[in-house]
Amino acid sequence: MITQEKSSPGTVLLILPVLVLLVLFFGSVIHLFSNGFYDDGEFSTRYFRQIVNRSDYHMVFLRTVVSSLVVAVLSVVLAYPIALLLWRADRWRNTLLIVVLVPWLVSLVVRTYGWIVLLGPRGVINEFLAWLGIIESPVKLMFNDLGIIIGLTHVLVPFAVISILASLLEIESNLEEASGILGASAFQTFRHIVWPLSLPGAFTALMVIYLACIGAIVTPILLGGMTHNFVGSQIYQEVMYTFNMSKAAAWSICLLGLSFVSLLLLKSIERRLLKGRN
Amino acid sequence: MVQRTSTMRLLGIALLLSLPAPIIIVAGASFNGGGYIQFPPDSYSLRWYVETFTDPRWPRAFAVSLGIAAATAVIISAVNFMAAYYVVRYAPRIASALELAIFSPLFFPHAAMGVAMVAMVGQFGLLGTAPGIILAHLVITLPFSYRPIHIAMRSIDPDLIRAANVMGASEWQALRDIVLPLCRSGILTSLLFAGIISFDEVTVTMFLIGPNITTLPVQIFSFVQDSASPVLAAISTISVLVTFVAVMLLDRFAGLTFFVRRDAA
Incomplete structure (x- = not known):
């Protein structure tokens, strides 16, 4: 128009x-x-100096960055088989897409609650393992980094599926056909055509998921408890319990800086990888 | 090779089914007759749903969330419809600059967004009020609502409007009889998408609630921290149902392909 x-x-x-x-x-x-x-x-600059000097605060930032990277990579890896399944399923794609979209759009707090029901000391998984006779006392599956990573990954896989699928749907079908006609095996076609063309979607997912993780509050608080702090849970505590807006703002500025620097780094890695291919 | 493909396929199906699994388990547990969360349930009953509706706090939070979602969806869709119409029809040159600004909140980590929204809402003295929460939700849903509307607007054939003008239609008539109907699916996507996001938002909203107002997800969040009552399973199931219905409406009236297209708005 x-x-x-x-x-x-x-x-x-x-x-x-x-x-x-x-x-x-x-x-x-x-x-x-x-x-x-x-x-x-x-x-x-009091609160900034505090962040620079206190080793327990370094730990919070380190936990946030490392967990977020693990979750981002894990989400993309787990999303690939689902995205490929949806891509191949022409007639069923819409129905399967609903199975991906609904969990993605359901409230974060409800999905995290689902994981409490599963991972808790009297949760479904522990009860099941005890019933099988594998364990005698409950295994600690939450209130630690493992719980946070499981919860965040499950929350963010649907987005990775959508992002990778969007890339796959852009591949022209005759490209695949041509590859087959020229004698490439299905695996060769996947390796040389499908895989490289899906990478832009995978990278978008990686970046968006990383960003979503370093700013997360709800899942880290509910599955990590108050001892395994994320930057987000620290900020939440400063605002809601100690009413220290200056400190919360200083932490938010650091979080913004962190996301900005990470984004630049991830972008340059993406550029190098994609260029190396051509 | 056939084997490799089918292994991959089985893996895909297993992973796909794991996505709704926790929600389904919660829904199953909500029908348990016993006094604690149990899956599979050992007896079936609706007592936790009855309890949810007799405690006035849950219906109230539910109504608040629904109202805020409706207000947010309608306002942001109208705002973005006007903006997209202006940009496409009168000022295509500023389109990319405006998009950059509109999409910038997406790069804001949610925790930082929460603190920024406290500053914004607090400035107007609206902390702990419905208008304050709506204001923050407008900022949050802005990019998600702009994209579908702008895509729909951009794909309208300019000759249609020109033809209308030549035939003597006023600007307003062309807008009402041509642009609006042709943007229908974009507007519906915006309304439902923004509505879902607002209804389910928790991370930013929990900074903005007050003693007199809280939303459903925020109330679930505060209850989960110190209670294991199956009431939580029941109310969670109700909240999932609302989202599910909205997604089905989206599928029925606008289609879901919008979510899997890569072209930036």
Whole structure:
């Protein structure tokens, strides 16, 4: 619909609401920065210095980054077979897509609750293992890093499926046919055609999932408990329990910086890998 | 080779079925007659659903969430419809700059977003109120709602509008009789997608609730932390049902292909 018209002055009003929302959003970011650098009414880098100096805080950041990387890689790996299944299933694709979309859109807190029911000391998995006689006392499956990683991965696999499937659906079917006609085996076709062309979707998924993980609060609190803090759970505690907005803002700024640097790194890795292929 | 393909396929089916598994187990456990979470249930009863509806806190949180989701979906779809119409018809040159701004909240980690939204909502004195939560939800759903509407708007044939204008239709008539109907599936996708996101949002919303207002997911979050009552399984099942119905409506009236296309808006 490119009929560019001379806009009468009134039409500018159409874009006003969206601009108001954007101004509010960017205003809140500026507000966040001023909060982080002000403490008791004066300029201060106190909370940043605290983050740099305290080793228990280093641990929180390290746990967040490492767990998020593990979850991102794991989600993409587990999503591949599902995405391939949906891609091949022409007639059933829509039905199977619903099986992926519903868990993706159901509230995070409900899905995490599902994992508490499964992983808890009296949960479904422990009861089942005890019933089989494999274990005598419950195994600790949550309130540790393992629980957080299981929960976050399960929460984010559907997004990876959608992202990889989107890439696969872009592959022109005659490309595959040509490869077959030229004598390539199914595996060769997969290796040289399907796999490389699915990589952009896989990388998008990797980045988005990593970002979602380092900012997570609900799943780390519910499955990790208060002893296995994520950056997000620390921020939540500062706001809700100690009411220290300056500290929460300083942590949020560090989280933003972390996501920005990680994104640049992941982008450069992606570029190098994809270039090496060509 | 055939074997390798079918192994991969079986693996795919197993993994696919694992996605809804925890939700299905919760739904199963919600029908348990006993006083604790049990799957498979040893007896069947609806007592936990009865209990959910007799405790006034759950119906209230449910109504609040539904109201906030409806308000968010309608407002953000209208805002984005106007913006997309303006950009496509009058100012294609600013399209990419506007998109960059609209998609920027996506790169914000949720925890940082929560703190930023406290600052934004607090500025207007709206912390712990429904308008405050709606305001934050508008920012959160902005990119998700803009994309389907913009895609639909962009794919309208410009000649249709020109023809309407030549035949003497006013700007308003062309908008009402041509643009709006042709954007129907984009608008429906935006309404339902934004509605689902708002209804299920918890990470940012839990910073904004107050003594007088809380949403369903946030209330589930605070109950899960210190209770193991099967009421949680019942209310979770109800919340899943709402999302499921919304996805089915989306499938029926707009189709799901929107979710698996790669072209940026």
